[in-house]
Amino acid sequence: MRILLVGNPNVGKSALFSRLTGIHIIASNYPGTTVEFTKGYMKLGEEQAEVIDVPGTYTLEPTSKAEEVAVEMLKDGDLVIDVVDATNLERNLNLTLQLLERQVPVIVALNIWDDTRHRGINIDVAKLEELLGVPVVPTVGVTGQGIKGLVRRLPEAKVPKTAYSGSSSDERWARVGNIVSQVQSLSHRHHTWRDVLEDVSDHPVGGVFIALVVLLATFWVIRLIGESIIGYVTDPLFEWLWTPLLMKVSLALGSGGFWHSVLIGNLIAGGIDYFQSFGLLSTGFYIPLGAVLPYIVSFYLALGILEDVGYLPRLAVLMDTLMHRLGLHGYAIIPTILGFGCNVPAVMATRILESRRQRFIAATLISIGVPCAALQAMIIGLVGQQGGQYVAMVYGSLFASWVIIGLILNRIVKGFSPELLVEIPPYRLPPWRVIGEKLWLRVSGFIKEALPIVLSTVLVVNILYTLGVFDAIANIAAPIVSGLLGLPKETVVALVIGFLRKDVAMGMLAPLALTVKQLVISSTVLAMFFPCVATFVVLFRELRTRDTLKATGIMVAAALIVGSLQNLIL
Amino acid sequence: MTMHQGRQLTLRQMEIGQTGTVIGILGGRGLMRRLEALDIRPGKKVTKVSSTLFRGPVTLRVDNAQLAIGFGMANRIIVEVG
Numbered sequence: 139m140r141i142l143l144v145g146n147p148n149v150g151k152s153a154l155f156s157r158l159t160g161i162h163i164i165a166s167n168y169p170g171t172t173v174e175f176t177k178g179y180m181k182l183g184e185e186q187a188e189v190i191d192v193p194g195t196y197t198l199e200p201t202s203k204a205e206e207v208a209v210e211m212l213k214d215g216d217l218v219i220d221v222v223d224a225t226n227l228e229r230n231l232n233l234t235l236q237l238l239e240r241q242v243p244v245i246v247a248l249n250i251w252d253d254t255r256h257r258g259i260n261i262d263v264a265k266l267e268e269l270l271g272v273p274v275v276p277t278v279g280v281t282g283q284g285i286k287g288l289v290r291r292l293p294e295a296k297v298p299k300t301a302y303s304g305s306s307s308d309e310r311w312a313r314v315g316n317i318v319s320q321v322q323s324l325s326h327r328h329h330t331w332r333d334v335l336e337d338v339s340d341h342p343v344g345g346v347f348i349a350l351v352v353l354l355a356t357f358w359v360i361r362l363i364g365e366s367i368i369g370y371v372t373d374p375l376f377e378w379l380w381t382p383l384l385m386k387v388s389l390a391l392g393s394g395g396f397w398h399s400v401l402i403g404n405l406i407a408g409g410i411d412y413f414q415s416f417g418l419l420s421t422g423f424y425i426p427l428g429a430v431l432p433y434i435v436s437f438y439l440a441l442g443i444l445e446d447v448g449y450l451p452r453l454a455v456l457m458d459t460l461m462h463r464l465g466l467h468g469y470a471i472i473p474t475i476l477g478f479g480c481n482v483p484a485v486m487a488t489r490i491l492e493s494r495r496q497r498f499i500a501a502t503l504i505s506i507g508v509p510c511a512a513l514q515a516m517i518i519g520l521v522g523q524q525g526g527q528y529v530a531m532v533y534g535s536l537f538a539s540w541v542i543i544g545l546i547l548n549r550i551v552k553g554f555s556p557e558l559l560v561e562i563p564p565y566r567l568p569p570w571r572v573i574g575e576k577l578w579l580r581v582s583g584f585i586k587e588a589l590p591i592v593l594s595t596v597l598v599v600n601i602l603y604t605l606g607v608f609d610a611i612a613n614i615a616a617p618i619v620s621g622l623l624g625l626p627k628e629t630v631v632a633l634v635i636g637f638l639r640k641d642v643a644m645g646m647l648a649p650l651a652l653t654v655k656q657l658v659i660s661s662t663v664l665a666m667f668f669p670c671v672a673t674f675v676v677l678f679r680e681l682r683t684r685d686t687l688k689a690t691g692i693m694v695a696a697a698l699i700v701g702s703l704q705n706l707i708l
Numbered sequence: 709m710t711m712h713q714g715r716q717l718t719l720r721q722m723e724i725g726q727t728g729t730v731i732g733i734l735g736g737r738g739l740m741r742r743l744e745a746l747d748i749r750p751g752k753k754v755t756k757v758s759s760t761l762f763r764g765p766v767t768l769r770v771d772n773a774q775l776a777i778g779f780g781m782a783n784r785i786i787v788e789v790g
């Protein structure tokens with residue numbers, strides 16, 4: 139038995155999915171959070187039923203890639219839970235009627251029921267049920283209200299007797315209008331805090347002001363929280379607990395030899411230096427847990443709040459004009475912002491863009507100009523030691539490249555870029571529990587996925603180093619790296635390792651005693667040069683081979699040009 | 709469409725806060741379909757909420773939903789204001 143959750147974007151499908159299956163997945167207050175389906179299971183009587191969270195769609199005649207996925211999946215469903223936003227009945231029912239025309243049993247979840255009252259919307263549920271000919275259950279995805287009733291009535295889902303198959307869209311809208319006029323009545327609504335806030339952020343000048351305040355505050359909070367976690371939690375833990383333990387291990391291993399260099403690495407001035415020692419247990423643990431994790435926590439906390447409040451689509455509207463120049467539209471800002479966490483979900487999120495051209499440009503620009511949180515944490519850690527202005531140079535170079543390459547791609551990439559057309563969700567006050575669950579989901583995801591890869595990368599580095607492979611690579615690439623970029627030939631090794639993990643690659647720069655200028659150049663080049671392997675895999679999946687190769691060519695060329703320019707100018 | 713009843717404008721030309729009825733969309737089938745899916749279609753009442761500087765999007769209210777529409781598209785949606 140396969141149950142599909144189908145509905146418009148941003149109506150609470152993912153929230154209901156979490157409630158039904160107990161599996162927590164990312165839900166956010168903007169259209170397009172779920173671009174790929176997620177599968178889970180629930181008990182239905184004695185049976186184990188599969189539940190699928192389908193990407194949101196306004197219509198069964200798809201207009202974007204995410205919508206195509208949704209329509210494709212409908213073919214394999216045994217039962218559809220049609221999730222309807224009770225505060226936008228008319229538009230949502232149009233999809234409902236399209237679903238009812240397919241020969242598949244449907245039950246309607248009338249979600250966001252809690253919001254109807256203070257919006258002055260009254261819906262006669264029994265009447266709606268009668269007119270549609272399928273069960274209708276009011277639900278509240280964020281609190282779980284009504285979910286039991288929904289589950290209890292699942293077996294009643296059916297294909298209505300009065301299904302009008304193959305009706306034209308005008309006929310369908312007429313039927314929707316007829317139903318809405320019979321079941322919905324509107325009463326006076328109160329002007330609330332969010333009406334005021336929405337008015338200000340929609341105002342052309344007020345909106346820009348709010349955007350600046352929001353973005354500055356976000357950066358400030360991310361830094362403050364990240365630094366505090368490092369200063370008060372992780373560094374003390376490493377220093378007072380982990381270091382003494384490692385020193386004992388080091389002694390037990392006789393302070394040298396093969397195992398010592400793999401596990402502990404080099405002792406620096408008789409002790410462990412978490413950036414330089416490069417053993418599995420020293421640097422291998424410190425990079426993901428000590429240096430990167432604190433910023434993952436602070437970044438995703440800030441992102442989660444921005445997402446759930448519903449601010450991002452408003453930012454998209456403000457950014458639209460700039461993004462147009464880059465061959466995109468404002469909504470591309472959402473994958474871009476996700477990229478500051480991790481490029482993998484960011485490239486996947488480019489599916490919310492309508493055309494292939496937009497997806498190519500967006501994915502390429504993200505891979506070039508948007509450093510992930512892990513890389514940023516290491517840049518802040520290493521380059522930041524030398525002074526904030528150097529960190530600013532790296533970010534400035536990346537931002538300039540992002541803009542300039544976008545301007546160029548807009549000129550040369552063939553194809554069509556449709557304009558922005560998107561729903562702006564209402565501001566919502568997200569419950570802290572929801573924010574916390576989402577943060578935990580992303581942080582534990584990072585630990586599960588990144589830790590093993592970081593450890594393997596450090597291991598590989600050690601083995602290749604012992605085998606002398608690195609010397610060979612360094613010698614081959616020396617002319618480019620030294621000649622063009624003005625870097626010592628050993629930095630090549632770090633660039634190569636950047637393919638596995640960019641944070642580890644940054645860590646490999648630490649022992650090289652680079653000048654500040656070299657540090658700026660190598661971090662910029664490392665960020666732009668090549669995506670990490672995980673991003674590379676999704677690029678292949680999203681763009682196909684030819685476009686991925688093109689994108690990669692652009693990245694390599696851009697990195698070399700920007701690095702050489704920095705070498706000349708700085 | 710009945711004529712002489714009100715002024716016909718594009719969304720772009722509407723004033724902020726003004727309400728009008730969509731009477732036509734100048735554009736191909738694809739555009740019509742995208743707009744229709746969002747419940748912007750002839751006969752529908754829309755209220756302009758804001759416009760953005762530098763040829764940016766127009767935002768509208770349609771029933772309870774708020775939508776942002778790119779500059780070019782906003783120029784191709786014709787409304788009649790009373």
Ligand SMILES: Nc1nc2c(ncn2[C@@H]2O[C@H](COP(=O)(O)OP(=O)(O)O)[C@@H](O)[C@H]2O)c(=O)[nH]1
Nearest residue numbers: 148149150151152153165166167250278279280
């Ligand atoms: N007030 C209210 N908010 C909800 C409800 N269900 C979901 N939300 C919020 O609406 C937004 C969209 O939910 P999500 O599950 O991501 O929607 P999806 O795009 O359909 O998967 C999120 O911010 C949710 O927290 C509900 O019943 N009431």
Ligand SMILES: [Mg+2]
Nearest residue numbers: 151152171172
């Ligand atoms: Mg979702």
